[in-house]
Structures are given as structure tokens and as C-alpha cells.
Amino acid sequence: xxxxxxxxxxxxxxxxxxxxEYLLQIMIILLIILIVLVTVLFRERRIIQSTLxxxxxxxxxxxxxxxxxIEQSPxxxxxxxxxxxxxxxxxxxxxxxxxxxxxxxxxxxxxxxxLQFDDRDDYLRDWKQEVKKVYTKGGQLHIPEIKxxxxxxxxxxxxxxxxxxxxxxxxxxxxxILTEDITKRKKYEIALSESEEKYRSLxxxxxxxxxxxxxxxxxxxxxxxxxSMYGYESPEEMMEKDKLFDNMTKxxxxxxxxxxxxxxxxxxxEVHMTKRxxxxxxxxxxIKAVKDNTGSITYIEGIDxxxxxxxxxxxxxxxxxxxxxxxxELNPYAICIFDRFGRYxxxxxxxxxxxxxxxxxxxxxxxxxxxxxxxxxxxFKNTIHQGDTYHFNDLEYNTNKLxxxxxxxxxxLHIISFPIMNENNNLEFVIHMYENITEKKRIERxxxxxxxxLNNIIDLNPYPIxxxxxxxxxxxxxxxxxxxxxxPPPPDYNFYTDPIASEVxxxxxxxxxxxxxESISFPPMQYNTHDINPxxxxxxxxxxxxxxxxxxxxxxFEYVVNMFADVTERNKAIAxxxxxEEKFRTFAEKTSAAIFIHTDGRIKYVNPExxxxxxxxxxxxxxxxxxxxxxxxxxxxxxxxxxxxMNGADVPSYETPILNKNGEEVWVIVTGGLIDYNGEKSILxxxxxxxxxxxxxxxxxxxxxxxxxxxxxxAGGVAHEIYNSLFPAVxxxxxxxxxxxxxxxxxxxxxxxxxxxxxKAVTRAIHMTELVTEFSKxxxxxxxxxxxxxxxxxxxxxxxxxxxxxxxxxxxxxxDDRVVLNIHENHLYSLLYNxxxxxxxxxxxxxxxxxxxxxxxxxxxxxxxRNNGVPIPEDIREKIFDPFYSTKPKSxxxxxxxxxxxxxxxxxxxxxxxxxxxxNTEFVILLPIEPLNH
Numbered sequence: 001x002x003x004x005x006x007x008x009x010x011x012x013x014x015x016x017x018x019x020x021e022y023l024l025q026i027m028i029i030l031l032i033i034l035i036v037l038v039t040v041l042f043r044e045r046r047i048i049q050s051t052l053x054x055x056x057x058x059x060x061x062x063x064x065x066x067x068x069x070i071e072q073s074p075x076x077x078x079x080x081x082x083x084x085x086x087x088x089x090x091x092x093x094x095x096x097x098x099x100x101x102x103x104x105x106x107x108x109x110x111x112x113x114x115l116q117f118d119d120r121d122d123y124l125r126d127w128k129q130e131v132k133k134v135y136t137k138g139g140q141l142h143i144p145e146i147k148x149x150x151x152x153x154x155x156x157x158x159x160x161x162x163x164x165x166x167x168x169x170x171x172x173x174x175x176x177i178l179t180e181d182i183t184k185r186k187k188y189e190i191a192l193s194e195s196e197e198k199y200r201s202l203x204x205x206x207x208x209x210x211x212x213x214x215x216x217x218x219x220x221x222x223x224x225x226x227x228s229m230y231g232y233e234s235p236e237e238m239m240e241k242d243k244l245f246d247n248m249t250k251x252x253x254x255x256x257x258x259x260x261x262x263x264x265x266x267x268x269x270e271v272h273m274t275k276r277x278x279x280x281x282x283x284x285x286x287i288k289a290v291k292d293n294t295g296s297i298t299y300i301e302g303i304d305x306x307x308x309x310x311x312x313x314x315x316x317x318x319x320x321x322x323x324x325x326x327x328x329e330l331n332p333y334a335i336c337i338f339d340r341f342g343r344y345x346x347x348x349x350x351x352x353x354x355x356x357x358x359x360x361x362x363x364x365x366x367x368x369x370x371x372x373x374x375x376x377x378x379x380f381k382n383t384i385h386q387g388d389t390y391h392f393n394d395l396e397y398n399t400n401k402l403x404x405x406x407x408x409x410x411x412x413l414h415i416i417s418f419p420i421m422n423e424n425n426n427l428e429f430v431i432h433m434y435e436n437i438t439e440k441k442r443i444e445r446x447x448x449x450x451x452x453x454l455n456n457i458i459d460l461n462p463y464p465i466x467x468x469x470x471x472x473x474x475x476x477x478x479x480x481x482x483x484x485x486x487x488p489p490p491p492d493y494n495f496y497t498d499p500i501a502s503e504v505x506x507x508x509x510x511x512x513x514x515x516x517x518e519s520i521s522f523p524p525m526q527y528n529t530h531d532i533n534p535x536x537x538x539x540x541x542x543x544x545x546x547x548x549x550x551x552x553x554x555x556x557f558e559y560v561v562n563m564f565a566d567v568t569e570r571n572k573a574i575a576x577x578x579x580x581e582e583k584f585r586t587f588a589e590k591t592s593a594a595i596f597i598h599t600d601g602r603i604k605y606v607n608p609e610x611x612x613x614x615x616x617x618x619x620x621x622x623x624x625x626x627x628x629x630x631x632x633x634x635x636x637x638x639x640x641x642x643x644x645x646m647n648g649a650d651v652p653s654y655e656t657p658i659l660n661k662n663g664e665e666v667w668v669i670v671t672g673g674l675i676d677y678n679g680e681k682s683i684l685x686x687x688x689x690x691x692x693x694x695x696x697x698x699x700x701x702x703x704x705x706x707x708x709x710x711x712x713x714x715a716g717g718v719a720h721e722i723y724n725s726l727f728p729a730v731x732x733x734x735x736x737x738x739x740x741x742x743x744x745x746x747x748x749x750x751x752x753x754x755x756x757x758x759x760k761a762v763t764r765a766i767h768m769t770e771l772v773t774e775f776s777k778x779x780x781x782x783x784x785x786x787x788x789x790x791x792x793x794x795x796x797x798x799x800x801x802x803x804x805x806x807x808x809x810x811x812x813x814x815x816d817d818r819v820v821l822n823i824h825e826n827h828l829y830s831l832l833y834n835x836x837x838x839x840x841x842x843x844x845x846x847x848x849x850x851x852x853x854x855x856x857x858x859x860x861x862x863x864x865x866r867n868n869g870v871p872i873p874e875d876i877r878e879k880i881f882d883p884f885y886s887t888k889p890k891s892x893x894x895x896x897x898x899x900x901x902x903x904x905x906x907x908x909x910x911x912x913x914x915x916x917x918x919x920n921t922e923f924v925i926l927l928p929i930e931p932l933n934h
Contacts, residue, residue, distance in 0.1 A: 076179035082135055082172045096158075096181055098151040123148040131162060138164040138172050145182060157186035209283075209304035215297045217244035229306050231279045244300070247273045260289040260297065270307070282311040334434035340427045342366040354436055355399055356407050365417075365430060369402055370395070380417070385427050389418040394441070412438045464564040470514070470549075470557045472496040484566055485529055486537050495562070500527055501545075510547075515557045519548035524567055542568040594668070594687040597677055600646065601625035601639075604677055613668070613689060615661030631657040631665065638670075645674055645683050655690065667694040784822045784931060789854050789863070790815040796832055797852075806840055806848075814853040819861050822931035827903045834896035835865050835923055842869025842921065856929065860909070863925040871919045880913065 076093030080086055124131055127143055134141050143160040150156060161178035209226030213219050219239040230247070232238035245253045248271050259266040265288040273281050287302035328335050334351035338344060342364035352358065365371070366381045371392070383390045392415035399406040414437050420429040458465050464481035468474050472495040474488075482488060496507045504525050513520055522545040529536040543564050550559040594610035596603065603621045611618060614629050630638045634656045641651045653671040660666055672685035790813075797811050821828065839850050851866040872880060881901040886894035904911040909927040 076181070078177045078179070080175050080177065082175070084135065084175075087174065093179060096150070096156075096179060098154070127160075134162045134164050135172060135175055138166050138170070140164065145186060156181060157183045207305070209306075210302075211244070211304070212299055212301040213244045214299060217246070217300075219244065220299060226304065229280050229283075229304065231277075247271075247275055247278065249274055256287060260287065260300065264289050264291065270311075279308075280306045281308045283307060331433075334436070336432045336434070338365050338430045338432065340429065342430065345429065351434065354411075354434060356409055357399060360403065363402070365432070370397055384417060384419045384430055387419055387421050387425065387427075389416065391416055394437070410438075411436055412441050464566070466562045466564075468495055468560050468562065470559065472560070475559075481564065484541070484543075484564060486539050487529065490533070495560075499532065500525060514547065514549045514560055517549055517551055517555070517557070519546065521546050524571070540568075541566060542571055594689075596626065596685050596687070597675070597682050598626045598685070599677075599680055599682045601627045601642070604682055610687070613660070613666060613687065614658060629658045629660075631659055642683060645672055646681065648674060655694070658687075665691075667691045785825050787821045787823060787825065787828060788817075789819040789821050789861070790817055792828065793832070793852055796829070800833070800836055804837070804840055809840065809843070809848045809850055812849060812851040814851075816855040818856055819854045819863075821861060821927060823907060823927070827906070831900050831903055831925070832865075834900050838896060839865075839867035839869055839921070842867065844870055857926070859929055860926040861929055863927070864922060865925070866920055866922040868920050871921050872913065877913055881911070 073090060074092055076096045077088075077090045078086060078093045079088040123146055127141070127146070130141050133139065141160070141162040143162075145157055145159055148156050148158055159180040159182050161180075163176040163178075164172045165174040165176065167173045207225060209223065209229050211219060211222040211226050219242070222235045222238060224235060227233070227235045227238040230238060230242065232241070248256075252271050256266055256269065256271075265286075267286045269285050269287070271283050271285055273283070284305040284307045285302055287300060289297045290299050290301065292298050328337075328346075328348045331348060331350065334348065334354040336344070336347040336351045336359075343361070344359040344363060347358060366377065368377070371377050371380060374395075380390050392413065395413045395415055396410070397413045398408065398410045400408040400410075414435040416433045416435075418431055418433075419427050420431065422428040458467075459478045461478055462480055464478065464484045466474065466477040466481055474493050474495070477488060495501065496511065501507075501522070504522055505520070510520060524542050524544050526540070527543050528538065528540045530538040544567050545565070546563045548561055548563075549557050550561060552558045589607060591607065592609060594613045595605075595607040596610050597605040603618075603626055606618060606621060611621075614621070616624075616629070627635055627639050627642070638656055641654065645651050651672070653669055655667060655669050657665045657667050667690050668687040669690050670685060670687050672683050675682055675684045677684075793813060793815060797813070801807055801809070836850060840848075845868070847868065849868045851864070853866075854861060854863045856862070881897050883895060883898040901911050904925060904927070907927055909925065911926075912924050914922045914924050
């Protein structure tokens with residue numbers, strides 16, 4: 001159409017320029033042109049209308065197709081106007097945002113007026129400016145990924161595409177928004193990224209070393225952990241400076257390579273590093289060899305785990321287990337371990353000794369009848385399973401009550417039960433620690449009785465006594481105290497603030513000494529309670545006081561005991577004492593007894609009789625020790641008795657010789673006592689001259705000795721004659737028995753019995769005469785031999801067993817090889833024979849034991865002969881060494897132990913019968929080590 005108009009203009013413009021001359025022709029031409037123009041216009045109109053109709057048909061089909069595609073698209077599609085009002089949407093968009101019918105209206109009516117976004121568009125907060133630009137200026141915007149929350153509060157990931165549609169003027173008319181749900185893809189991407197990161201991190205941060213090497217150990221690659229594990233800063237440093245096999249012994253290297261060539265791999269091999277300076281000392285390795293087609297190793301790859309700490313922990317654990325086992329075994333307390341069901345698992349020796357048996361297989365501590373009877377079984381079980389300790393205090397226990405077949409063993413126990421939990425805090429073991437407090441409870445009862453007795457003693461004590469706390473607070477006083485002071489102290493009385501006592505003694509020093517456990521004596525004090533409190537009665541006293549602390553089990557000062565002595569009357573007596581001293585001096589000057597006063601031998605006073613007795617002057621005695629006048633052989637004894645007296649103990653009177661100034665021996669009987677002489681502790685002694693009496697006793701002893709020798713000689717002769725008379729009788733009886741035995745037994749049975757009785761009687765008589773003879777000759781057999789006691793006893797036991805037919809007796813010998821006796825061999829034989837024979841006669845039990853032990857004990861050999869036969873009764877123990885006293889009237893002579901006693905006395909030794917706790921019979925012999933000079 002425009003082309004036609006342009007052509008008409010092209011033709012009209014020159015015609016108008018030619019003027020009116022050609023106006024008609026021009027008009028005709030214009031008319032023709034107009035007709036042509038109209039014709040053309042109508043034709044174009046039909047063409048345009050046809051085209052438009054075709055376009056409309058085509059456009060309708062396209063729109064219908066597009067609508068179908070949009071509606072079925074899995075991508076959410078929405079169309080909004082330039083203000084953001086929702087115009088169209090497809091099902092995918094509707095479903096994606098979980099829009100309901102109730103809020104759809106809100107979405108349709110909602111406009112982003114002036115493009116102001118509300119909280120529903122908060123997910124676009126980082127893209128608001130770009131989105132506004134699409135709505136206002138057109139164009140398009142792609143948001144690759146963004147996290148959103150739908151109407152059901154589900155978290156999703158979407159990809160947004162914004163496209164603007166403009167009008168013919170280029171103004172934004174609509175905006176098409178494509179919303180693609182990329183949640184699954186995003187999750188896959190995140191998971192993949194995390195997986196890659198974890199794998200990368202795992203590889204780099206694995207707590208194991210990963211490596212690949214050449215066959216010679218040269219590293220091809222290693223991870224960071226491998227390098228740090230071996231003390232290198234980086235893998236590159238380790239690959240440059242180290243090789244796989246440089247850190248192990250040749251033995252480990254050969255073993256690993258042999259296994260790799262053989263099987264191609266080796267698992268869980270422990271290797272000890274040879275370089276001490278390396279952080280790792282033990283590794284656990286898994287190694288694999290990669291081989292080529294020929295079977296040769298191409299490279300080696302493996303994993304190393306640092307087990308240094310684990311290895312050292314295992315070694316420490318082994319040591320701890322050994323230590324724990326030793327602690328359990330050596331623990332003074334009985335310990336028993338039970339499993340989680342309460343069944344017996346393990347116990348130490350103390351437990352076995354205490355209970356005399358181990359629990360049975362079906363026993364459980366959770367079903368213990370004794371614990372159940374106490375009513376605490378459930379509480380005990382719950383406490384242990386919760387991981388807490390449980391205490392059984394003063395539990396009366398007897399395994400016999402659980403099982404009558406077990407020994408009766410009543411005890412009082414304190415049991416501490418504590419659990420051992422595993423890593424899941426479940427019960428694994430239960431440990432019972434037993435303390436046998438049976439004896440402790442007995443002692444407590446005795447202490448309670450003693451405490452009660454002590455209180456009675458305090459209350460009934462004639463001395464005034466008070467008890468106060470460690471800080472001086474008065475607690476109680478006995479009746480004597482109240483009688484002395486007439487009134488008890490007030491409630492707020494404190495000894496440390498007593499004004500009278502404070503003048504006599506410094507209280508800070510007093511407290512310090514008491515806290516150290518020291519006792520304190522106060523000098524005489526003038527004391528009147530009226531001076532302390534005028535309300536108290538006037539009661540002037542002169543008192544002495546002693547304080548001593550009572551300490552608790554932790555040696556801490558807890559109480560103080562004050563003991564008072566009223567010396568008011570004693571002071572009056574002092575004056576009387578001085579008067580009596582004068583009378584004493586008068587008596588001492590005139591008495592026939594020697595009187596002396598000394599302190600540790602220093603002469604303080606002697607009377608004239610003492611000077612006469614010793615022959616020294618008083619000045620001479622002052623220059624010497626009193627002990628110097630005693631016979632040197634008795635001097636140590638006299639000094640010892642003097643020291644005993646000085647310590648306050650009583651010493652009976654005793655006889656001793658002194659040597660006078662002329663060296664003559666004078667026998668005296670000495671008595672004495674402890675006195676205070678001029679403020680110093682001294683001994684007041686008396687000595688009476690008994691020289692005449694002593695000479696008479698010595699003469700009597702000489703006569704008795706001669707008489708004893710005569711009796712001994714007669715007894716020896718009598719015994720010899722009896723022996724010579726009886727021995728042929730025994731010989732004749734033996735021959736008669738032999739002849740009778742050759743005949744018929746039935747005919748001679750009665751005669752044989754009579755003969756046997758005669759034989760026994762005669763044999764006993766012979767034995768008695770042998771003993772009498774031996775007894776009479778004891779002192780004449782003084783030729784001594786040097787005898788190794790251990791060797792002699794070994795030989796003697798064999799002989800004794802054979803002679804006495806006692807192979808069922810068990811001999812226990814423990815003799816020091818240094819015990820060498822200087823003794824006549826016959827004497828030693830008699831000693832062993834008589835004591836062991838008595839032991840054999842005393843056996844009644846199946847188990848028969850004789851023990852012989854010997855060792856050096858100072859200047860003596862100490863020999864112990866012990867047996868488990870019937871013990872010797874207490875009432876006859878003092879008589880058993882008397883001659884002819886026997887506990888076996890039918891078979892004993894009563895001389896065996898008397899002979900033993902006499903033998904030991906010959907060698908200046910001692911033989912005693914000792915009492916033992918287990919009531920066994922024990923003879924103790926002491927023989928001097930140095931030989932006697934006969």
C-alpha cells in the first residue's frame with residue numbers, strides 16, 4: 001500500500017508543476033489513477049483479510065499447543081503482570097509450592113505494588129534488584145540455584161528463569177517465570193561433594209600411613225600421615241631421606257620379602273623400629289606385592305598403623321596385671337573376685353585361709369542366704385549394678401550356715417564390695433574385700449569394759465581427778481575432786497585461763513608440751529577457789545598437780561587428765577621429818593648395822609659401823625665409788641641392782657662379799673630403798689656383817705658334798721651287783737624259751753606267758769640298774785668330743801628308727817651347720833635317747849612328728865626337741881626332772897629326764913620344758929658354745 005501511494009505522489013508532483021494547461025488531462029489521469037488505486041486497495045484488503053484469518057487459525061492452534069505443553073510441563077510456569085500479579089500458572093507450579101484452594105485466591109489477588117516484596121519472597125532477598133530490573137526494564141534473569149521453603153515448610157532447591165514480554169513500545173507488559181525443582185540434583189551434588197571431600201580428607205587424614213614403594217623399598221608415594229608418623233615434615237622429605245626397609249631389622253625384612261614372594265601379601269605383621277629417635281617405635285602393617293606377568297614384584301604397597309602407644313599400653317597393662325595379681329595375692333586382706341552373675345572367679349590365699357574353702361559352683365553372692373536374711377540382698381544387688389560401692393558392717397558370717405559340709409567357722413566381717421564396670425558401663429566383675437574383725441570386736445568389747453572399769457577407777461580413785469578437753473574446757477571430776485574443792489568449776493571455767501595456775505606455769509609452753517604428748521608436773525601451789533570467785537567457800541589448800549594428755553588413734557591431743565594431791569598436811573609433816581632426821585642420825589651413829597646413802601655410787605652419808613666394816617675413812621670413801629669396795633666378781637650384779645632401785649623398782653635383800661681396805665673378803669647382806677636426800681633421789685642402804693654365817697654355810701656344803709659322793713659311790717656299787725645278778729637270769733630264761741618253743745605250743749602256752757612276764761620284769765630291772773649306773777657315773781664321763789650336731793642327729797635318727805621300729809614317725813630337722821657341740825658322746829646319746837623315747841611313748845594320733853632344730857643364740861647353742869604327742873599336764877611339769885618320778889608307772893623308771901637334766905648342768909647349760917600355744921611338748925636346751933675347762 002505504501003508503494004502505491006509513493007508512485008502516485010511521484011506522478012502528481014511533476015504534473016502540478018506544468019500548470020492549468022494540462023489541468024483536464026491531469027484530472028483524467030488522476031481519476032484513472034484513483035480507480036486503479038481503489039481497485040488495488042480492495043484487492044490488498046482481501047489478501048490481508050485472508051492472511052489474517054489464516055494467521056488467526058494458525059495462532060489459535062499454536063496457542064492451544066502451547067497451552068497443552070505448558071500445562072503438562074514438569075517445570076513450574078507462571079505469568080505475572082508488570083506489578084507482579086499472578087495471571088497464569090500451570091499444574092507443576094501449583095504443586096511445587098503446595099498451594100491450596102484457600103491461599104490460591106490470595107496469590108491471584110496479590111500484587112507486588114510498586115514491586116515491594118514481602119516475607120513470601122524472602123528467598124529472593126539476594127536477587128531483588130535484578131528481579132525488579134526485569135519487571136521495570138525488561139530482559140531476562142537466570143538464577144541458577146536458590147534454596148526456598150514451600151507452604152508445607154519443606155526445604156527445596158530451585159532454578160529460576162525470568163523472561164519479560166514487552167508491548168510495541170518496548171514497555172514491560174508481562175513476566176514469565178520458569179521454576180525448575182533441582183532439589184534432587186542439588187542433594188546429589190552436595191552428597192557427591194561431601195563424599196569427595198570425605199574421601200580426600202580420609203585419604204589425607206587417615207590415622208594410618210599409606211605408601212607405595214619399589215621392590216628395594218624406595219618410596220613412590222606416601223600420604224601425610226605416613227610422613228608425620230615417622231617424624232618428617234612432609235611426604236616429599238620422607239621420600240627423599242628414607243626407605244621402607246631402613247627402619248626394620250634384617251630379620252623382619254627377610255621375613256616380609258619371603259612372604260611377599262611366596263603369597264604376594266602379608267597381613268597384620270608387627271614390626272619394631274630400629275631407630276630409637278623416631279616417634280613411632282611399633283607399627284602394625286599390611287603389605288601387598290604387585291607382580292608382572294613373569295611373577296616379579298613391580299612395586300609394593302601397604303598400610304602402616306602406629307601401635308607404639310598400644311604396644312607400650314599392652315606392656316604396661318601386662319605389668320599392671322602382674323602387679324594387680326601380686327597386690328591381690330600379697331594383700332593382707334582376704335580378696336575374692338566374682339563374675340557379673342555373682343559366681344566365684346578368683347581369690348587370694350588370705351581368703352582361702354579365712355574361709356577354709358572356696359565357694360561352690362552354684363553359689364552366687366546375689367543369692368547369699370546370710371545377706372538375704374539381713375533383708376539387704378536387693379539393695380546390695382541394685383547398688384552394685386549401678387556401679388556403686390556397698391559396705392557390710394559387722395556381718396556375722398559362717399560358711400557352715402551356707403553349706404553344712406563346710407567347717408564351722410563363725411566370724412564377724414567387714415566387707416567392702418565394689419564393682420568393675422566395662423566400657424559400656426555394665427557390670428563385669430564384683431570384688432569383695434573381707435576384713436575379719438572378730439578379734440577387733442572382741443577387743444572393742446573388752447575396751448568398753450575397760451573404759452567402764454577406768455571410769456569406775458577414776459570415780460573411786462582416792463586422788464582428786466578431772467578430765468578436760470584439749471582446749472582446757474572442764475568436762476568432769478571424780479568424788480575426791482569435789483570433796484577437795486567443795487564445789488565443781490563453773491560451766492565457763494577453762495584451765496588455761498586459771499589465774500593461779502598461770503602464775504606457776506606458762507600456758508603457751510603448757511599447751512605445746514601437752515600437744516606433743518608430754519606429761520607435766522606442777523610444783524606445790526597455794527590454791528583457794530575463793531580467790532577465783534568470792535562466791536565460792538574459803539578453802540585454802542596446798543596442792544601438787546600432774547597433767548597428762550590423752551591422744552586419739554591419730555596421735556592427736558584430745559583430752560587432758562589432771563591429778564591433784566593435797567599436800568597441805570604433808571608440808572606440816574616436813575617439819576616433823578626434819579626432827580625425825582635428827583633422831584635417825586642418833587640411831588645411825590649407835591647401831592651395829594652399816595648404813596650408807598649414795599646416788600649412783602657417790603657417797604652422801606656413812607655411819608661409823610660402815611667405816612669400820614670397810615676400813616676406809618669418810619674422806620677416802622668420798623673420793624671413790626661405793627661400788628669399788630665390792631668384790632670385782634660381784635660388782636656388775638651390785639651395780640645392776642642399784643640401778644634397778646634408782647628406777648623405783650623393789651630389789652630384795654641379797655648377799656655379796658666386799659673387800660676391805662686390807663683386801664680381806666667380808667660377806668654382807670645388803671638391803672635398801674629409794675629416798676629423797678637433800679632434794680636428790682638417793683638410795684638408803686644397810687649392810688650386816690654375815691662373814692661368820694657364810695663360813696658355817698661353806699663348811700656345811702663341804703660336808704654335804706662328801707656325803708653325796710659317798711651315796712653316789714654306794715648307789716653305783718649296788719646297781720653293779722644287781723646287774724650282775726639279774727643278767728644270768730635273763731640269759732637262762734632265753735635258753736628256756738628256746739627249748740620250750742621247740743615243743744607243742746598248746747602244752748607250753750601258759751608257761752611261756754609266765755616266762756614272758758618274768759622276762760619283762762627282769763628286763764625292766766636291768767634297765768633301771770643301767771640308768772642308776774649311768775646316773776652315778778655322769779660326772780666322771782667328762783672326756784669331751786667336738787661333735788657336728790647336724791651330722792650326728794642324721795645318723796642317730798636312722799639308728800633310733802631301727803631300734804624302736806618307728807618308721808611311721810616323721811622327723812623334721814632344721815640345724816645350723818655352725819652348731820658344733822663340745823660334749824661327751826655318751827651324754828649326747830643319752831639326751832636324744834631319753835627325750836625321743838618319751839616322745840614315742842606319748843604318741844596317740846596317726847600323725848606322729850618329732851622336730852629337732854638348733855642354732856646359735858648369743859654365747860649358747862639353742863637346741864629344741866619338739867613333738868606333737870599328748871602334752872605333759874601343767875600340774876606335773878615341775879616334777880618331771882625329779883629322780884624316780886615317772887608318768888609311766890608300769891614301764892618307766894623315772895630317771896630318763898633326771899639324767900638329761902644332770903647332763904646339761906654338768907656343762908653349765910639349761911634344760912627347760914616350754915609351754916607352746918598349740919600345746920605341743922617342747923624341750924629347750926642351752927649349751928655354752930665355748931668348751932668347759934674341766
